[in-house]
Amino acid sequence: MHEEGGGDRWLIGDLRRDRSPLPRVDRLLAGVDTSPAHDELESRLERLELRIEELERRLRALSGRTSLPVAGYTLFIVGERGYEIVDRDGIAPAVGAAVELAGRTFLVERVRRSPFPSDPRPCLVLSDVDENANVAVVPPDEPS
Secondary structure: OOOOOOOOHHHHHHHHHHOOOOOHHHHHHHOOOOOOOHHHHHHHHHHHHHHHHHHHHHHHHHHOOOOOOOOOEEEEEEEOOEEEEEEEOOOOOOOOOEEEEOOEEEEEEEEEEOOOOOOOOEEEEEEEOOOOOOOOEEOOOOOO
16 A cells, blocks of 8 residues: 555654654563553544544555556467567457467457566467367457
8 A cells, every 4th residue: 555655654764753762571570660641542443543533544545446458468479499479459358269360360368467567468379270160260359
């Protein structure tokens, strides 16, 4: 729950301020009065409840956001000499669809995460389609 400009720094400061410098066992051994007044406890409890309400409000606001639509997809083609990655615009074809690329036909085997860090686009893993197979080919840049 980070906000621009460090909006949660006050929470950390409050937590540090509310925490006693000595653990309870050490305070008991040192003979320090560990029973704060009833009013002080109610005040601390009220501050904590307000803090929880604020954090829950922020969480609801964050979870209510919708993600931006992803534009395009990548094709992951496994070949004899390694693999190739091709970028495409448009809506990704479904698993099982045939895709034509450079005069060859491939079948979408599965969908995985993009191999590029922080890339939200889906990555379609393709395999060669047998030339004698009867499959409908999805033209480039069109939905399946």
